[in-house]
Amino acid sequence: xxxxLLCTALAGDFSGVQIVERDVLPPGPGEIRVRMRxxxxxxxxxxxxQGKYQLKPELPFTPGMEGAGEIEALGAxxxxxxxxxxxxxxxxxxMMAERVNVPAAALRPKAQAMSWAEAASYPAAWLTAYVSLVxxxxxxxxxxxxxxxxxxxxxxxxxxxxxxxxxxxxxxxxSQAKLDVLTLRGAHHVINSASGFRDEVKQLTHGxxxxxxxxxxxxxxxxxxxxxxxxxxxxxxxxxTSGRIPSVSVNMPLIKGFSVVGVRAGEYxxxxxxxxxxxxxAVDRLAHEGKIKPHVGLSVPLSQAVDAFRxxxxxxxxxxxxxxx
Numbered sequence: 074x075x076x077x078l079l080c081t082a083l084a085g086d087f088s089g090v091q092i093v094e095r096d097v098l099p100p101g102p103g104e105i106r107v108r109m110r111x112x113x114x115x116x117x118x119x120x121x122x123q124g125k126y127q128l129k130p131e132l133p134f135t136p137g138m139e140g141a142g143e144i145e146a147l148g149a150x151x152x153x154x155x156x157x158x159x160x161x162x163x164x165x166x167x168m169m170a171e172r173v174n175v176p177a178a179a180l181r182p183k184a185q186a187m188s189w190a191e192a193a194s195y196p197a198a199w200l201t202a203y204v205s206l207v208x209x210x211x212x213x214x215x216x217x218x219x220x221x222x223x224x225x226x227x228x229x230x231x232x233x234x235x236x237x238x239x240x241x242x243x244x245x246x247x248s249q250a251k252l253d254v255l256t257l258r259g260a261h262h263v264i265n266s267a268s269g270f271r272d273e274v275k276q277l278t279h280g281x282x283x284x285x286x287x288x289x290x291x292x293x294x295x296x297x298x299x300x301x302x303x304x305x306x307x308x309x310x311x312x313x314t315s316g317r318i319p320s321v322s323v324n325m326p327l328i329k330g331f332s333v334v335g336v337r338a339g340e341y342x343x344x345x346x347x348x349x350x351x352x353x354x355a356v357d358r359l360a361h362e363g364k365i366k367p368h369v370g371l372s373v374p375l376s377q378a379v380d381a382f383r384x385x386x387x388x389x390x391x392x393x394x395x396x397x398x
Contacts, residue, residue: 074094074095074096074097075094075095075096075097075170075171075172076092076093076094076095076170076171076375077092077093077095077135077169077170077171078090078091078092078093078135078136078137078169078170078375078378078396079091079092079093079133079134079135080121080122080130080132080133080134080135080136081132081133082132083122083123083124083132084122084123085123087119087122087123087379087382087383087386089122090122090136090378090379090382091379092375092376092378095170097172098174099146099148099174100146100147100148100151100174101148101149101174102148102149102150103148103149103150103151103176103177104148104151104174104175104176104177105144105146105147105148105151105154105160105174105175105176105177105180106144106145106146106147106148106172106173106174107140107142107143107144107145107160107162107172107173107174107175107180108142108143108144108145108171108172108398109140109141109142109162109168109170109171109172109173109398110140110141110142110143110189110193110397110398111140111141111142111189111190111192111193111194111372111395111396111397111398112137112139112140112141112168112169112170112193112395112396112398113137113138113139113140113190113193113194113197113226113393113394113395113396114136114137114378114381114382114385114393114394114395114396115138115139115197115198115226115227116225116227116289116312116314116385117138117312118136118137118138118166118169118382119382119385119386121134121136121166122136122382128165128166130165130166134166134167135166135167135168135169135170135173136166136167136168136169137164137166137167137168137169137170137396138163138164138165138166138168138196138197139161139162139163139164139168139193139194139195139196139197140161140162140168140169140173140193141159141160141161141162141183141187141189141190141192141193142159142160142162142189142398143157143158143159143160144156144157144158144160144180145172148174148177151177154177154180158182159182159183159185159192160180160181160182160183161180161181161182161183161192161193161196161357162175162179162180162181163179163181163196163197163200164179165339169375169378169396171375171398181196181353181357182357182361184357184360184361184363184365185361186363187360188369189397190367190369190372190393190395190397191366191367191369192360193395194226194367194369194392194393194395195230195356195360195365195367196356197226197227197338198226198227198229198230198367198393199230199234199356199359199360199365200338200339200342200352200353200356201227201230201231201311201336201338202227202230202231202233202234202287203234203338203352203355203356204336204338204341204342204352205231205287205309205311205336205338206218206231206234206235206238206285206287206309207238207352207355208341208348208352209307209309209334209335209336209341210285210287210307210309210334210336211307212235212238212240212284212285213238213239213240213284214238214239214240215239215240215241216240216241216284216285217240217241217242217243217278217283217284217285217303218231218235218240218241218242218243218283218284218285218286218287219243219245219270219274219283219285219286219287219298219301220232220235220242220243220244220245220260220287221245221266221286221287221288221289221290221294221298222245222246222288222289222290222294222314223244223245223246223251223255223260223263224244224246224247224248224251224252224254224255224391224392225289225314225390225392226367226392226393227289227311227312228244228246228287228289229255229258229367229368229392230367231287232244232255232258232259232260233258233259233365233366235287236259236260237359237364240284240285241261241262242259242260242261242262243260243261243262243263243264243274243277243283244260244262244263244264245263245264245265245266245270245294246263246265246266247265247266247267247388248265248267249265250391251391252264252265254368254391254392258368262277266294269297270297270301271297271300271301274301275301278303281303282301282302282303282304282306282329283301283302283303283306284303284305284306284307285306285307285308285309286298286301286302286306286307286308286309287309287311288308288309288310288311289311289312289313289314290312290313290314290315291310291312291313291314291315291316291317291318291319292313292315292316292317292318292319293315293317293319294315295308295310295319295321296319296321299321299325299329302329302331303331304329304330304331305330305331306329306330306331306332307331307332307334308331308332308333308334309334309336310333310334310335310336311336321333338352367392367393368391368392368393369392369393369395370390370391370392370393370394371384371385371389371390371393371394371395372394372395372396372397373394373395373396373397374396374397374398375396375397375398377396378396381394381395381396
């Protein structure tokens with residue numbers, strides 16, 4: 074038997090999520106069984122258990138988009154991998170379990186220098202940041218990047234990648250503790266977004282505005298970001314953690330000459346498989362070169378997984394929340 078987190082009912086307070094015991098099944102043809110050591114929690118995981126995400130898995134399902142562990146068994150037809158190999162696993166859901174069977178293609182070698190928690194924490198966030206800034210936002214060295222929700226997992230990845238790409242990075246977050254972490258990670262400017270950010274952004278850019286906005290928050294943050302755009306800027310729509318899906322009067326992009334660009338990193342790879350493979354390879358290369366260092370702000374055992382869901386929902390996590398096994 075093996076324990077797993079299971080969503081059996083959709084509920085806003087996560088009451089439909091519970092720990093269950095289930096049989097350990099042998100991997101099928103082309104599959105690998107992984108003994109998970111850590112799985113990271115992402116905002117889409119919360120939304121899926123509430124029925125609010127665009128992907129709606131059939132109940133019951135196990136949440137978790139990313140994790141890390143060691144290979145425990147190989148299915149028929151699997152080559153180039155061995156029992157005991159340390160791997161990173163990325164999927165649309167299913168990772169919050171002690172043992173998972175996944176297609177061999179879902180596995181990537183774990184970077185040796187990373188801890189289990191760190192290895193579980195980078196695939197989704199860094200892929201989102203990479204597709205956003207490189208593929209969709211075409212961020213250039215010397216441009217100014219405004220990152221909202223910068224103390225969260227996807228926000229912090231965007232801050233780190235923006236710095237690596239040579240941009241001037243302005244990071245917003247809602248508390249001084251979060252801003253302090255972002256300063257330590259190298260953000261050029263930090264803004265407490267609790268009282269707005271438009272005036273300070275305009276001051277920092279000498280009235281010009283920013284070239285790229287990375288917005289996983291939506292709502293009022295998106296509305297105010299429209300007023301911060303430089304001509305020929307790109308406003309990247311990553312998600313809506315605020316809970317409100319905003320809209321924009323199209324005269325604003327017309328007059329200010331900026332683009333509103335939607336980003337779905339996983340779907341980008343499904344639509345453009347070759348580019349998708351290139352994206353994953355680029356992110357993994359950075360991980361193996363030691364250039365990705367996730368900030369794990371919360372690490373709990375599986376028995377406290379629902380507490381981690383609540384902490385992430387209430388914006389109490391800086392960086393990534395991880396469930397360990």
